[in-house]
Every structure is written in structure tokens, then in C-alpha cells.
Amino acid sequence: MIKTNKLVMIPGPTPVVRSIQDQMGRETVAFGDTAFVKDFSEVIADLKAMWRCDGEVFVVAGSGTMGMEMAIANTTKRGDNVLICSNGYFGDRFIDMCTRKGLNTDVLSAEWGTSVTPEMVEKKLAEKQYQAVTVTHVETSTGVEAPIAAIGEVMKKHPEIVYIVDGVAASGGADQYMDTMGIDVVLSCSQKAFGVAPGLTMVWASAKAMERRKSLGTIPESYIDFDKWLPVMHDPSKYWGTPAINLVWALKESVRIMKEEGLEERYARHRRQAAVFDAALEAIGFRVAADKAFRAPTLSVYLYPEGSGIDDVKFRTVLAGEGAQTAGCLGGFAGKGFRMGHMGNIDKHTLVSAIAAVERSCVKCGYTIELGKALGVLQKGLVNE
Secondary structure (H helix, E strand, O other): OOOOOOEEOOOOOOOOOHHHHHHHOOOOOOOOOHHHHHHHHHHHHHHHHHOOOOOEEEEEEOOHHHHHHHHHHOOOOOOOEEEEEEOOHHHHHHHHHHHHOOOEEEEEEOOEOEOOOHHHHHHHHOOOOOOEEEEEOEEOOOOEEOOHHHHHHHHOOOOOOEEEEEOOOOEOOEOOOHHHHOOOEEEEEOOOOOOOOOOEEEEEEOHHHHHHHHHHOOOOOOOOOHHHHHHHHHOOOOOOOOOOHHHHHHHHHHHHHHHHHOHHHHHHHHHHHHHHHHHHHHOOOOEEOOOHHHEOOOEEEEEOOOOOOOOHHHHHHHHHHOOEEOEEOOHHHOOOEEEEEOOOOOOHHHHHHHHHHHHHHHHHOOOOOOOOHHHHHHHHHHOOO
């Protein structure tokens, strides 16, 4: 039997295109190699310019979760007040991090499928003095996109507060401009909309955020200390921790792809394709968990049709066998649907194949649909792409 190729359609890692794979497969060189130092410097400069950051960019071996801790560690100290805006599981992850650091945390939580709003943030900021506010741009557990630009307008009224945006499931796929959106720190990682394998965290820190770091003096953390990495970011031939050389090359190729497409078009493409992908699954009875006003352009949570009798584990197992690997839901959505990524450098073929696999899986799991109905919706949406 011919084996069906499996598309990685989870919320991350995302599919890695051949040109990026080729960079990961290069013969590794010394981190002080002149050509690599030049490549690393260019990556940092490009990321700084593309995100319109007036401070510093850090590219460090580690996960997105490490990026979250890096953001908190370098902008707050024990006893500070932090407001955590959470739209789900990963927004809540900030709670444990901040508590362990001895920060006083207040949490603004939205019902799953909705988002914390600027009005909620403004009201909370009027109650007490905070040193930092965190917002998850795209919540991976719910497929919700927070209105970070509108929240940024509120934050501009409070210049003493550091505005931290978790961009793990958004950066490179959803609009993020630090200057106009009033963002002080953005953190992300390589394996989501950048379309690179896991292993790198990227943190953008504004001039204001760097001033906050300076005011803290020596911090308890070592590996993730901005001050330890700053000399390396200014001159990658210097050493603090060994860089993930091949992943930096892969990130450089990812950035090249982004620049070639153009950031504005890349963001617009993600929104167009997410809309038609959602519409395709809605056409066969699936429900998008996120409210329409807050649907993310990079991933979606699809809930099984009411009365379909679909067994979650069986469906996702069959779907993987049909060629599309998806992720199970979390929290209150667990067992009720699946999470699917539609971000990064995926093309029309990938989107069509994924929807076709969902249709076949529905039939194999006993949920009667009109084959080709979802595909037809998708094709109509993609015809002008």
C-alpha cells in the first residue's frame, strides 16, 4: 500500500518548505565563522526593521515559553504589579511564571472563544498602578485573536507601563508593528508562522523596555538576561550561549521569503485564507469556536457538528491517516473538536489537501456529508488567490 503523506496542520510546528529545510541541512560551521556572523547580523537587522522596533532584537536558542519568561524577567522585579490579559490556556501560562517570580498578578479572563477588550483593560488600569501588562496576540487554545492595536491605544495613555505581547502563534502571520501599536515587547518563536523547525525564540524589546531592563540592575535570571545577550546581538562573533547556527540560517531564509512576499500581503493572505478555510468547514456543519469578531488568521478551533456522533480520538486518528495531522482541543473544548493551523508558508495545494482529508474522514467516521461541498467553498475562495 502506498503511504499517504501527512501534512502537519497542527498550530505548530507548521510545514517547513524545501528552501528552509535546505538551510537546516547545511554543514554546520563555527559560530564565529565570518560568513555566519554576517548572516546572523542581517537576520537581527531585518527583524528589527520589519517589526519597527526602536530598541533591540534577541534571537536565542529556546522555545516560545522561554520567550515569555525572557519578557517577564527583563521588565519586572519581585513585588511589581502585573496585569495578565488571558483568552485561554496559554494566556494563563503567564500566571504561573509571574507568581514564581514573586510578582503581584491580576488576571483579566475572557470566556473561551472571546477576547479581553480595550475597555476591560482601561477599566482595570484605572484601579491601581501596574508595571507591566501581558496580552496573548493569538490564543492557541481557542483560535482567538486579541485586538492588540486597540489595547495598544489604551496603553499609550500609560507610558509608565510595559506592554508585552505574546506573539508565538501570530508573529509573521498577523499584523504586529511595535511603533504604531504602542508595544514594548513582542516574543515569538521559529516554528509557527515563520515556518521554521522548533528551536529559536525571538524577542523584540523597545527602547523603553531596554530602559526598564537597565533600571532593574542585576536580575536573578542568567541565560535569558538581556544584558548577557546584548553584546552577542550587536556582534554575533561574541559568546554567551551557543547559537543554533542552522536554525539561524533557516530563519534568514524565512525572513527572505517574508520580505519577498511583503509583510502587508503576507498578513492579508493569512486573513483571506483563514476566512475561506473557516467557511469551508462551516459548510459541512463544523463550528468555529472563536467569535467571528475575534477569529485568528493563523489557526482555528473547529467544533464537531451537533448530533454528528463523531468520536474525537477516532476522527483525529482517521484524519491523520488521510493525510492531515491536527491537534486535540484543550480546556472546555477538549473532546469537542480539533485545532488546525493554517499559517506560515503553506500554499493552495496544502489547504485543498487538508480540506479533502477532513471530508474523507467525516465519511469514514459515519458523519454523512456531500463530498466536495467544503472543497467547493474553499476552491471558490482560492480561485482569485
